[in-house]
Amino acid sequence: MSYSLAFSQAIMTVLFVADKVEQGFYDFVPTKELSAALNIPRPTAVKILGNLSSAGLIETREGAKGGVRLAVAADDVTMLDVFNAIETGKPMFRHDFELRVTGEKPTRAQGAVLTILTEAETAMQERLAQTTIANLIVILNE
Numbered sequence: 001m002s003y004s005l006a007f008s009q010a011i012m013t014v015l016f017v018a019d020k021v022e023q024g025f026y027d028f029v030p031t032k033e034l035s036a037a038l039n040i041p042r043p044t045a046v047k048i049l050g051n052l053s054s055a056g057l058i059e060t061r062e063g064a065k066g067g068v069r070l071a072v073a074a075d076d077v078t079m080l081d082v083f084n085a086i087e088t089g090k091p092m093f094r095h096d097f098e099l100r101v102t103g104e105k106p107t108r109a110q111g112a113v114l115t116i117l118t119e120a121e122t123a124m125q126e127r128l129a130q131t132t133i134a135n136l137i138v139i140l141n142e
Contacts, residue, residue: 055085
């Protein structure tokens with residue numbers, strides 16, 4: 001049970017970009033600096049940035065003053081937005097298996113477990129939806 005490391009890396013990426021731009025260091029944060037500072041291999045960073053861009057969370061610019069920045073305000077980007085950009089519909093818990101044992105009790109057991117796992121995933125997503133990148137920046141600056 002785990003999501004990809006890319007989700008955690010993406011949160012740190014969005015947070016890094018938002019903070020650097022907010023502090024006025026850059027209009028667009030260079031991908032090379034982002035990759036080095038966060039210790040994310042460049043190919044991985046490029047893939048993460050591609051997913052974030054496809055989701056409309058960041059924008060990119062080519063050239064000497066190029067790089068990435070948020071496409072929307074930090075107040076409007078939640079951790080759930082980043083999660084959805086990276087995990088693209090993957091369930092937290094896999095339950096797509098068939099039991100060899102049959103009958104009412106195993107069927108009830110599988111249904112009960114699925115209900116609990118679904119509720120857990122829903123609670124996690126609700127929590128991620130409550131936290132914006134702006135909230136995290138406030139924590140950074142305390």
